[in-house]
Amino acid sequence: MGASLKDVARLAGVSVKTVSNVVNEYQHVSEATRSRVQEAIDQLGYRPNLTARHLRYGRSGIIGLALPELGIPYFAELAEEIIGAAERESWSVLIDQTDGRGDRERLTSSGARSRTIDGLIISPLTLDAEYLAGLRADLPLVLLGEQVGPGTADLVAIDNVTAAREATEHLLGLGRRRVAAIGDQRVSPGGTATLRLQGYREALAAAGVEYDPELVVPAESYHRPDGAAAMRLLLSLADPPDAVLCFNDLLALGALRTLLAAGLRVPADVAIVGVDDIEDGRFSTPTLTTIAPDKTQIAEAAVTMLLERVNGLATPPRSVTARHTLLVRESTHLRGLAQE
């Protein structure tokens, strides 16, 4: 194993505490001892044992990030931002995949692990009450995107109702009247899906378009295959849609695949909007119109709020609404691209 303070102290002929003082750049150390100690440190290749430090401080210096899965690009991109933001504050990030399906083993393992982390940022796609129950009661928590229970923790989210409304208005503004929605989920009452559906309905109502339940297709998970399957269902309708709002970009890309494979043109026959602004959508053909949440802002707000809590802030739960933008691309508005 690596050298400890004791080893360095012995070699330099000083006390353990003096070495510690040198390492921590304590002011009152004479130049003579400092250099002697430093020499010993270099010679032994000493590095502080963070575990011991953390024990001393009562902290681990590690925050947890609980995500459904890293395979979903939105979460991967978000994780990237969060790791970056945490790193800037000298914190490390431990990733935990909740996996949607409440995997028993995994739940318990997470619960046990929660003792290692000083705080947790969690994105509960499927509102994961059991998961939360397995955590320490006093664990600082920041929720991403979705409220769990009544105001239990700090929250960062975009305004999902407005976002969905804007996206739908955009489709209606193109003159489309059979606007479908893919991605409904009944699982979580106050969840993201519900809010987006609400925005969708508000836009329809405002435009005087009647709400047709047939055009709202649920999705069990938010992957491409779900979007593809939902789109096949929509195409089989007697009166199929001429536009689709997908509750995330993966669903949209899946739907897009189905449409193109069926020989339909996008956006000429069917226009598509997604949510998330994942990189894939910037390079699909056609490129994907989407609601872009400000991921950097989300990550930084989440990390900032969490670290404030870790440092003892005890105000009532706060809520940050992150910016979002509608990015119009080819899947709703063809400019320049030759498309037969």
Place this chain on the structure above:
Amino acid sequence: MGASLKDVARLAGVSVKTVSNVVNEYQHVSEATRSRVQEAIDQLGYRPNLTARHLRYGRSGIIGLALPELGIPYFAELAEEIIGAAERESWSVLIDQTDGRGDRERLTSSGARSRTIDGLIISPLTLDAEYLAGLRADLPLVLLGEQVGPGTADLVAIDNVTAAREATEHLLGLGRRRVAAIGDQRVSPGGTATLRLQGYREALAAAGVEYDPELVVPAESYHRPDGAAAMRLLLSLADPPDAVLCFNDLLALGALRTLLAAGLRVPADVAIVGVDDIEDGRFSTPTLTTIAPDKTQIAEAAVTMLLERVNGLATPPRSVTARHTLLVRESTHLRGLAQE
């Protein structure tokens, strides 16, 4: 803070060690005390402090995973597998993004952090000697995909030469003769790019097709924009290619985008093969032919080897060659999809 053994001991009226024995399911504890202690544990909501445990054991129970970026789907998918494999062995994973560009701050922070982790799995896209230099000398290491220096650590990789050769043979088998390659990188001598280029050239040579340097386009990083730019360059040639081997799927998707935007048909005019088998390629239009590395095998081999090292195994560096498969999809072989 949470309750400690001491608190539980006081409440249950026993010694600290007895509580520890109960927690660790030590055999010789009378039923009476066990239940009394358990009661106290439940009442106080006691959970073991893993930091202290780790200090005691001289281990953190955490392994590091150093990746270029999570935003690259291949790495996100790989991280998912590795986290899963580690979790099955009750280990946690700390992710570090090396970011390609040797970011100074990040390097030092990683170096410091390396004291927290018991081992490191690292995927050095751009062979990161500096990064490695910042690590503890005695840190168990497993390399993914690329050798760093002369046999310094355990290695898991696919047979890149063979993989690239097979992919190129597939393109040649379609009758293509102007086969381009996107993704060359001179940075790392024994690196992935070099090996794949070698496989590409072997296939050309075997088929009696002359090697044309003009058809080999380097890529600074392996993102879609790089592939798109490289493809634009290839299209501007006097004698443009009729097939492209891209050194990863993102490059391929970028190239695909350029081709379609230019009004070319894939695969009719230009066929494309990628490497990695990321989910995006299964749902692009056309779907992407690709070399699929067995990510699960890679992840499990890496975690297994690393944990063996952590547990003290001291044999010379080992090397595991993971399986790969050529998945033929629409970008080289159109079956069923209506394409004008």
Place this chain on the structure above:
DNA sequence: GAGTCGGTTTACAACGTTGCAAAAGAGGAG
């Protein structure tokens, strides 16, 4: 020369856990 003051160095305890060895208790055999 005693007293004081500043900088410098140190011993000790503690963070929460567990291995070790020894102490305490419970039976059972002689």
Place this chain on the structure above:
DNA sequence: CTCCTCTTTTGCAACGTTGTAAACCGACTC
């Protein structure tokens, strides 16, 4: 009743670190 064995419980030390407070030292003041 003593001795032995086996189970149960305990105290101590240690993992590597740092805060606290006290000790040490040289120099300066009166």
